[in-house]
Amino acid sequence: MIDLSLHILDVATNGFKAGATYVQIKIVEEENDIKIWITDNGCGMSKEVLSQVENPFYTSRTTRKVGLGIPLFKQTCLQTGGSFEITSKEKIGTTIYALMYTNHIDAIPLGDLAETIFVLMMNPYECDILADVTFKDENQKPFVIDTKEIKKILDGVPLSDNAIATWLKEYINEGLSK
Amino acid sequence: MKSLAELKKIREEAANRINLRTAKNGYRVAVGMATCGITAGARPVLAKFVEMVSEKGLDNVTVTQVGCLGECALEPVVEVFDADGNRTTYAEVHVDDVATIVEQHLIGGKVVTDKTLEVIKKAK
Known part of the structure; x- marks a missing residue:
């Protein structure tokens, strides 16, 4: 993965496979680090699965023998001296917490977060997405978008409608641009 | 600056358009978005499809x-389903290839032969 926004997309889509109806992403950018929380209300994991999930040679899939999303994200954090934690409870959901130091030589850029949020919102599983971003520049207004709110406004018109999707993409871009 | 109030207006226009839509003869484009696809560049490909459509x-x-x-080795992989459910699988689809697929396949109805999974696999 070349940037954090791709890790966020990758790990957040795990929630869809877990049957989540709500995935919440919180990003707090500070002077020397970025903190990320990704929480889903999917099926969660048992202790056995949880103990294996950071192992690249573990996957719940039967079509192949590796699962790289979580271990890659973890490595990205740890190589900057940061941390990475997963907590999960069966039938409740899973939360991932990632801390990456941005002033470390091995830190990777945040990347196109707008495109990540947009693509997540366009998921075909009817899963709602909340994104909450706080910037290191105190003068910049935090950006919050929640498809639950958006769907209320849309009142039955799908998010994926071409005109709606285009508008949302621009709205997210604007909200995140510095 | 965009506001959610503006979204309401767009919504009304979209709702009218959807009511007018009769034929369901459209295509469905599915972009592979797992770890393998994402690392290979699937996210901008999906965004480009949405933008071009x-x-x-192309309302349908x-x-x-x-x-x-x-x-995984031939990502980004994109599947195009026609109205009858016939599937065309494209491989190694990058942002620059999207316009060709949209114009030739989604508008022109002709498969972009040299980007199909079958052809790309054979060439390797």
């Missing part, structure tokens, strides 16, 4: 995402 006013085309399609 909207730009060209839906763009969606799927998990790993089992061809």
Whole structure:
């Protein structure tokens, strides 16, 4: 993965496979680090699965023998001296917490977060997405978008409608641009 | 600066358009969006499809995402389903290839032969 926004997309889509109806992403950018929380209300994991999930040679899939999303994200954090934690409870959901130091030589850029949020919102599983971003520049207004709110406004018109999707993409871009 | 109030207006226009839509003869485009696809560049490909489909006013085309399609080495992989459910699988689809697929396949109805999974696999 070349940037954090791709890790966020990758790990957040795990929630869809877990049957989540709500995935919440919180990003707090500070002077020397970025903190990320990704929480889903999917099926969660048992202790056995949880103990294996950071192992690249573990996957719940039967079509192949590796699962790289979580271990890659973890490595990205740890190589900057940061941390990475997963907590999960069966039938409740899973939360991932990632801390990456941005002033470390091995830190990777945040990347196109707008495109990540947009693509997540366009998921075909009817899963709602909340994104909450706080910037290191105190003068910049935090950006919050929640498809639950958006769907209320849309009142039955799908998010994926071409005109709606285009508008949302621009709205997210604007909200995140510095 | 965009506001959610503006979204209401767009919504009304969209709702009218949907009511007018009669034929369901469109395509469904599914972009593989698992770890393998994402690292290979699937996210901008999906965004580009959405952008172009909207730009060209292709109301009967839906763009969606799927998990790993089992061809991790040939990602980004894109599937195009026609109204009868016939599937065309494209491999190594990058942002620059999207326009060709939109114009030739989604508008022109002709498969872009040299980007199909079959042809790309054979060439390797």
